[in-house]
Amino acid sequence: MTLIELMPLAQFDGTRGWGYDGVLPWCLHNVYGTPQDLRDFVATAHALGIGVLLDVVHNHLGPSGNYLAEWCPSFFHTGRRSAWGEGIAWEVPAVREYFLGSALAWLEDYLLDGLRLDAVHAIDDRSEVHFLDELGTRIKARDWGRPIHLVTEDERNKARYFTPEAPFDGTWNDDWHHAVHCLLTGEAESYYAPFAVDPLADIETALRDGYVEQGQPRTASPASHARGEPSAHLPRTAFVNFLGNHDQVGNRAKGERLHHLVTDRHALRVMTALTLLAPFTPMLFMGDEFLTDAPFQFFCDFSGDLAEAVRKGRAEEFALFASFGGDVPDPLDPATFAASRIGFPRSDAQHAHEAFVTRLLALRAAHVAPLLHANPMPACDVDREGTVIDALWDFVPGRLALRARLGEASANDAFAPHDHALLVLESADSPFALSFTAISRPLAE
Numbered sequence: 001m002t003l004i005e006l007m008p009l010a011q012f013d014g015t016r017g018w019g020y021d022g023v024l025p026w027c028l029h030n031v032y033g034t035p036q037d038l039r040d041f042v043a044t045a046h047a048l049g050i051g052v053l054l055d056v057v058h059n060h061l062g063p064s065g066n067y068l069a070e071w072c073p074s075f076f077h078t079g080r081r082s083a084w085g086e087g088i089a090w091e092v093p094a095v096r097e098y099f100l101g102s103a104l105a106w107l108e109d110y111l112l113d114g115l116r117l118d119a120v121h122a123i124d125d126r127s128e129v130h131f132l133d134e135l136g137t138r139i140k141a142r143d144w145g146r147p148i149h150l151v152t153e154d155e156r157n158k159a160r161y162f163t164p165e166a167p168f169d170g171t172w173n174d175d176w177h178h179a180v181h182c183l184l185t186g187e188a189e190s191y192y193a194p195f196a197v198d199p200l201a202d203i204e205t206a207l208r209d210g211y212v213e214q215g216q217p218r219t220a221s222p223a224s225h226a227r228g229e230p231s232a233h234l235p236r237t238a239f240v241n242f243l244g245n246h247d248q249v250g251n252r253a254k255g256e257r258l259h260h261l262v263t264d265r266h267a268l269r270v271m272t273a274l275t276l277l278a279p280f281t282p283m284l285f286m287g288d289e290f291l292t293d294a295p296f297q298f299f300c301d302f303s304g305d306l307a308e309a310v311r312k313g314r315a316e317e318f319a320l321f322a323s324f325g326g327d328v329p330d331p332l333d334p335a336t337f338a339a340s341r342i343g344f345p346r347s348d349a350q351h352a353h354e355a356f357v358t359r360l361l362a363l364r365a366a367h368v369a370p371l372l373h374a375n376p377m378p379a380c381d382v383d384r385e386g387t388v389i390d391a392l393w394d395f396v397p398g399r400l401a402l403r404a405r406l407g408e409a410s411a412n413d414a415f416a417p418h419d420h421a422l423l424v425l426e427s428a429d430s431p432f433a434l435s436f437t438a439i440s441r442p443l444a445e
Contacts, residue, residue, distance in 0.1 A: 003149065004045060005053040005116055005283070007246060009038070010102075013065035014301025016337045018246060019055070020118065021062030021300070025102040038110050051113030053149060054106055058099050058131070059122035060084035064302050082122055090125035100135055107139070107148060114149030114169075115139075121156045136167030151240060157211045157228030162238035164377075169238070170281050175212035176241040177248055179203045180271050183406060184262045189321055193220040200387060200406055207278060207391045207402075208232065208382040210239040235376035236279040236393070243275055244285040246296060253318035253328045255295030255340065257288060266430035267406075269356060273425060274404055276360040277436050279372055279393050287342035290354040297329050299337040307332050363422060367438035371395040386410055387431070399439040407431055 008019030011027040019029070028035055042052045060082050061068065068075045069086065075095055080087030089095045106112055117132070125131040132152075139148055152161065152171045161168040178195040179202035181187065188196035195202055195212070197219045202212045213228040231239075243258050262268050276282045287294060302310055315328045329336045345351050371378070371393075378393040378400075387407040393400045405415040408431045417424045417435035425434040 001051050001113075001147070001149075002049070003051040003053050003113060005151075006055060008055045008057050008118070010057070011065075012062050014303075016334070017300045018250070018298070020057055021064065022057055023062045023064075023066040023068075025056070025058075025061075025099065026105055035109065042111055046111075051149070052110075053114045053116050053151065054110075054112050055116040055118055056103055056106065057118045058103070058135075059119045060088070064306055080124060082124065087124055090123065090131050091127050096127075096131060096134070099131065100138065103135055104139070107144065111146075113146065114151065116151045116153070116172075118153055120152045120154045132161075133167075136161070140167040155227070157213055157215075157231070159211075159229040159231050159234060162234050164235065170240045171238060172245070172283075173206070173210065173239040173241050173280070174248075175202070176206050176239070176275070176280075177243060177245070179206060179212060180243060180275075181248070181258065184258065184264075184267060184271065194218045196220070200384065200389070203406065204382055204384045204389055206239075206241075207389065208380055210234055210236070210280065232380075233377075236378065237281050237372060237376045239280040240283050241275050241278070241280045242283040242285060243271065244288055245283070246285070249285065249296045250298050253321065255297035255329070257285070257292070257295065259288070259291045260295070264430050264432065266425070266427040267432040269353075270404060270406070270425050270430075270432040270434045272357065273360055273423065273434050273436065274402065276357070276364055277368060277400075277423070278391070278402060279368055279378065279400060282364075284357070289357045290345035290350045292342045292345075292350075294340055294342050296340050296342075297336050298331045299333075299340060300331050302332065360423075363436070367422065368400060371398050371400060371438075388415055397440075401435075401437050401439065403435045405431065405433040 008022055009028050009032055010019065010022030011024040011029045012019060012021045013023065015031050028038060045052050063085055074092060075089055076086040077089050103115060106115070120132050123131055136150055139150060150168045152168055154161070154171055155174065157175070160166060162171060175195070178192055179199045182192050182196040183199035183203065186196070205212050209230070209232040211228050211231040213226070214230050215226055215228045217226060249255055249257050259268055298314065300310060311330060311332055314331055318328050329339070345354050374397045375395040378395040380391070380393050382389065382391045387409050388403065388405045391402045401418055403415070403418060409415065415433045418437040421435045421437045423434070423436040
C-alpha cells in the first residue's frame with residue numbers, strides 16, 4: 001500500500017513549525033485547519049488508494065506552551081530529564097493512559113492508517129512493560145476494519161520489535177541513508193564518520209541484512225558507541241529506506257537536499273533506483289520526487305528568550321561543521337519557512353526526474369510488491385567485486401536481481417546488464433550504472 005506520512009499535527013506554540021514541539025497530543029493544531037478538514041484529507045487519499053500515516057511524538061513535550069506541570073506536577077519526573085526537558089512519568093498509570101489514549105484517538109477520529117512513532121529510543125520508561133510494547137499490543141489487538149501500520153524511529157537498531165510476531169511493521173533505516181550520503185557526497189563529519197570509511201561495504205551489508213550497524217565494532221566509532229542487533233532474519237519490509245527525510249535535510253545548516261549536494265545526477269538516478277527497487281520499504285521525502293529547488297530548513301515560531309536561545313544555539317551547533325559553512329538561516333524568520341515550500345515541477349529536468357520516479361514506482365508495483373506480498377522474508381545473496389554489487393533475492397514464487405556499479409571501476413569490475421533486464425541505467429558521463437530484472441520462476445539448477 002502507498003502511504004503519505006504527515007509530520008506531527010498536535011497543537012504547539014506559534015503558527016509555524018515542524019510539529020515536534022507539540023504540547024497537546026490529543027489536539028489538532030488549529031493553524032492546519034479543522035478536524036473535518038483532516039477527515040476530508042484522509043478520505044480523499046483513501047479514494048485515490050493511498051493510506052495516511054501520522055507522526056506522533058511521545059518522547060517529550062515542547063518547551064513553550066506546556067502547562068501540564070502546572071496542572072499536574074506528578075506528570076513529570078523531578079529527577080529525570082530528556083534532551084528536550086523534563087522527563088515524562090511513564091510509570092504513573094494516568095500519564096501512561098494519557099499518551100496511549102491520544103494515539104488511539106488519532107486512529108479513531110480520523111480513520112488514519114497508522115502511526116510513525118518519533119524517537120522511541122528517548123522514551124525513558126522503566127515500567128515492567130515498556131510503553132512502546134503496550135502501545136503496539138493494544139493497537140494490533142483491536143479490529144479496526146483496516147490494516148494499521150506502525151513505524152518507529154529508533155536509533156538503537158533493535159530487532160525484536162519487527163519479527164513477524166511483533167506488533168510493529170517497520171523502522172526508519174538511517175544506516176541506508178548515511179551510507180549512500182557518504183558515497184555520493186564524501187562528507188565524513190559527526191555521525192557520518194563511521195559510514196564514510198567504506199560506504200560501498202555498508203551498502204552491501206544493508207542490501208543483505210537491512211541494518212548496517214548490528215552491534216559490531218566500527219572503524220571511526222568508539223567501541224562504547226556500538227549499536228544495533230543482527231537483522232538478517234527480519235522481513236525486508238521492516239526497513240524503511242530513504243535518501244532524505246526532515247531530520248537529515250532539515251538538520252543541515254542550510255537545509256540542502258541530497259540532489260543539491262551531488263553533481264553527478266546520473267549517480268543520483270542510480271541510487272534512487274536502487275532505493276525504490278530493492279525489496280525494502282522505500283520512502284520519498286516531499287519534493288525529492290521531482291528534485292525541488294527548495295531546501296527544507298528548520299523553522300519555528302517561538303518568542304522572547306526561547307526564540308533567541310534557539311537562534312543562537314542553531315548557529316553555534318553548525319559552526320562546528322566545515323561542510324556547513326556560511327550563515328545559518330534564522331529559524332524564526334518567516335522567510336525561512338517560506339523558502340521551504342516545495343512548489344511544483346517547472347523545469348524540463350524536474351519533469352524528467354518525476355517521470356523517472358513514476359517509472360520506478362510502476363516497476364516496483366508490477367514486480368517487487370507482489371513478491372513481497374507472497375514472501376516478505378526472501379533468501380538473499382549479495383556479492384561485491386570492487387565497485388560492482390550483485391544482489392539476488394529468492395522469494396520462491398520468483399526472484400529479483402539488482403546489479404549496480406557504484407563508482408570508478410577497474411578492468412576487473414566490468415558491468416554487464418542482466419539478460420532481459422527490465423531497467424538499465426548507464427551513462428558515458430558517470431561511472432555509476434544499474435540493471436534490474438525479475439524472474440517469475442526459479443532458475444534451473
